[in-house]
Amino acid sequence: MNKGVYQGLLILILGYFLTYMYPFWILMVSALVIGLIMDTKGFTAFISGFVAVGILWVLLAFFVASSNGDLLVDKIALLFPGQNQAVIYGLTFLVGGLIGGISSLTGQSFRAIFIKKRRKMYY
DSSP states (O other): OOHHHHHHHHHHHHHHHHTTTSOTTHHHHHHHHHHHHSOOOHHHHHHHHHHHHHHHHHHHHHHHHHHTTTHHHHHHHTTSTTOOHHHHHHHHHHHHHHHHHHHHHHHHHHHHHHSOOOOOOOO
């Protein structure tokens, strides 16, 4: 597996455990920190953060919604065309994924700015 998959799994696992102790926005902090630690390219950092946080937001939203019989999801689904729960979960994935991808990309950009790569010296 490549670094992007490892980065996504780390964001997913760290974010899952941190959401039980901290508010929902800790997912973005975990994506930023993992993006800062892992040495990946920009697109790979964005995609891994996008997929990991998107999946995690959908799973957490599903667990919360299923605990109260999907009442809130059904009422919000009436506001959107199609009136389907899948639309709400799709929007949740998209919004969470964009925020997670941007957070991971921000961490990767901080790494590129502040951590200099070693220059190879050819004697």
